[in-house]
Amino acid sequence: MDSSLTKIGIAHLLKFPGSFEGIEVHVQVAGKFIKLNYPNESFTDILKKLQAKGVEFAYVHQGDSEKIMEAVKSTLNSKFFYDPATTDEVRVQQTEGAANIAKDFIRNFGVDKASLDVLKVANEKTMTMIKEAPGLHAFVKRFRGQCSEEYLKSSLTNFLVAMVLEKFPWKSLQIIHKTMTAGMLCDVTLLPEDFEEVRNYEKGLGEISERVRQHPIEVSQMLRRKKELIPMETITIIEQHHERPDGKGFPVGITVSRFNQLSAIFIVSQRFIEKLFENKFDFTKRHEIIFALQSVYAGGFFDKAMDALISVVDE
Secondary structure, eight states: OOTTEEEEEHHHHTTOGGGGTTSOEEEEETTEEEEOOOSSSOHHHHHHHHHHTTOOEEEEEGGGHHHHHHHHHHHHTSHHHHOTTSOHHHHHHHHHHHHHHHHHHHHHHOOOHHHHHHHHHHHHHHHHHHHHSSOHHHHHHHHTTTSOHHHHHHHHHHHHHHHHHTTSTTOOHHHHHHHHHHHHHTTTTOOHHHHHHHHHHHTTSOOOOHHHHTHHHHHHHHHHTTTTTSOHHHHHHHHHTTOOTBSOOSSSOOBGGGOOHHHHHHHHHHHHHHHHHHTTTOGGGHHHHHHHHHTTSOSTHHHHHHHHHHHHHTO
């Protein structure tokens, strides 16, 4: 593959067709990359036809990434996004599409300001939609079929993280943003099939590959090269987000004394959302979930994190 090309899901591209005007878009046919030529047919129509034929990905040049990210961000901030006639389903599809395009660029070319800006805007838009929903259960029920489960989980984790952080007197918008950034980036190198592998491993139902086991370190190393963009607190959360206080987590197997408060808050929030999904988002089982989490995530900063989480879910 041409090292200057990165693949982007056609399903995501179709949410932002106007963002790619004048940009070279390629598809892979029989192992070769062919530039799309669309002088007489709309870009959207061509992509829809390719998608109907089973083509999942298109490819764009790295040099066009900043231009694409700026166009995608403009779409999220456009009058169309805020138009009352634009449904919440369309809004959440666009925010997910924007986040996935940004993650594709980060995964293939590393971290840059343009991609981070798009992730931040997409996260803010989704948080607003969650806040305005009649309830978390209603939000999940409404959007579960409209976007991927992993996007829903990461969005709800960030929403819960923000609520839990509000219980601490030292919280600030900067701290909330640092923790949410970890939620946006912690699994950026994972593929869709990897998430099921991780879930089965954490339930004791199988092993994980070394590549998946090391993904927190891989993401950390990627981000450390951009220290001017990513706070160290964010990187630490990412490194620790699959660890456990009993030392049975991964990739390193650290014990309770090594965790900081932000990592503990993020981890218990993420695990609560994961367990909630396992229980088909039945919020009546929240105390059962809390009890199960307390048996694993206890000691050190985890005790205060669990107390804050309990306070939030009982409101």
